[in-house]
Amino acid sequence: MSLEEPDLFVWGVYLLISLMGAPKQKWTAEEEAALKAGVIKHGAGKWRTILKDPEFSGVLYLRSNVDLKDKWRNMSVMVNGYGSREKPKLAPKRVHHVHRQDENLVSVGTVVQSDEDIPDAKPLPVSSAALPVVNPKRTTVRLDNLIMEAITSLKEPGGSHKTAIASYIEEQYWPPNDFKRILSAKLKYLAANGKLIKVKRKYRIAPTSAFAERRVSPLFFEGRQRISPKIERDDFNILTMSQIDLDLGKMRTMTAEQAAEVAARAVAEAEAAIAVAEEAAREAETAEADAEAAQAFAEAAMKTLKGRTAPKMTVRA
DNA sequence: CTAGGGGTAAAT
């Protein structure tokens, strides 16, 4: 009732169950982040491409292209209320999307357009991050995911401080008033649950994924022999370790390219925010429900966008 | 290969 405690604990348990029988593979925040980044880099629908990209294959190696597609669908639904599959409880308003760019940064000027159609190339907008809390009712953002996203985006070696995470989130979304406090609690909780690893005031994402899977071959065990009748726990740990190594290895070797990707992603997110803002504003015209909130959101979105114009990125030669 | 429909276990 009070504040929702998003299924963290729940799917921690979930995770354990998965270890035994693997009925379902809950998507980790890591994977979600990778997926988002992938979509931004290659565009929605290029699932095979994303999957092949060595940048993301480390995290998504146990997902199939179809999985990516499905997950993206779900995530999109969370953002705009109705993705491709959802019963439209509200008036099915047509929304058009902001044209997205893949490689270069865009300086966004006027955002609000007339009701004229923009020819959009992609069926889906780049709806990325979760929405800020606009609706007092039950529109609650998954702060957990926001945190994960912040950490992955910041990509600070060794993890990010609470303040950095807070700044990141505050820049992009509208935190509630007592946001800092909630964040602290959440971080503590996440760390306690093994979702985050806290080292010297810094938080990094725990390599939650990585365990035995169904159809994909376990690449990591190839060489080593750990023959033991019951080694579930050990296996888990080892896989985890391997995953860490893999991730760190990747992170170290990517520099300029990564920077470019991050920059592109940031812009794309801003674009997505604007697209949503547009939609919100448009809705506000007819539905008086969240008129004020929508208005404020639109302003906020544009504000943050302006603030982050064109970071310099050293594109690879 | 991708988009969309459908099924279902699990959570609220």
Next chain:
DNA sequence: ATTTACCCCTAG
């Protein structure tokens, strides 16, 4: 009882 979030199936 309803909603979520995965997963599978199949047409294009």
